Amino acid sequence: MFETWPALVGAAFVVAVGLFAFIKGGQPEKIGAGAFLFGWFASLLAQTAGGYFGIQWGVFAIDVAMLLVFIAMVWKAPRSWPVWACALQLLVVTSHVMVMLNLRTPISAFYTVVNMTGYGIMLAIAIGTFWAWQERRAIGADAD
Template sequence: MVNIVYAIVGAVFMVGMALFAFMKGGPAERMGAGAYLFAWFASIILQQNSGFRGLPAGLFLIDLAVLIVFVGVAWRYRQSWPVWASGIQLITVMAHVMMLAKQPVLLGSLITVMNLNGYLIIGCIVIGTFYAWQERRAGMLVGRNS
């Protein structure tokens, strides 16, 4: 019962972040939030189908795809938040590589790192959305005063 509270709080936070990015962000923020929401839903579906046992290789492919999207957004839009999000996502992908390579590391610690990285990436998207929103507002104020 207590575990469901954490899941609900995380889901509300994730959806709230996405709504903020879609309503106030630019194209880079919308693309990043959309990719992250897609990966979140795909991960939930994949874990439900596997019965939450172990770590399926499909999660590795999902996280790798999100890394590629973040690198593409960083390359295309030349903003700083996708670079940070890409670096954090790379840590998650490397945790998958450690699991697939059967390194002598506790599985719970790697899963904890991946979950915490998710919140850091959400923070990057929110910060990028806030700055894009403020830059757009400042541009409208300057345009109105000219």
């Protein structure tokens, strides 16, 4: 799982943004970060079930569930970052569908899209957390 330095750096980034969201974020940021961390960990456990070149049904189900969470957040949360997270998660689900339909895309392209969109989602959560924290500080609701 974490045999290389890039994997460790990526895991540290995910955990750091998750902690930042839990400590400084509002309710939507905490829900988004919690769902992403749960999905990330569940995907790590499920990703070897189908092999690296086959369809990974467990990871696909987790990604669809994450898409549904972000759709609900876009609908209910008064923030703009869930729109970006939802769009990136839709790109992940679309990539799964492309592999399922055997559209002759290189498997390396699939993994690149999935990994880069994960960083984009975490960046959206981090930016959303920062702005929620700053809004609370501006009105004096944050005791820091």
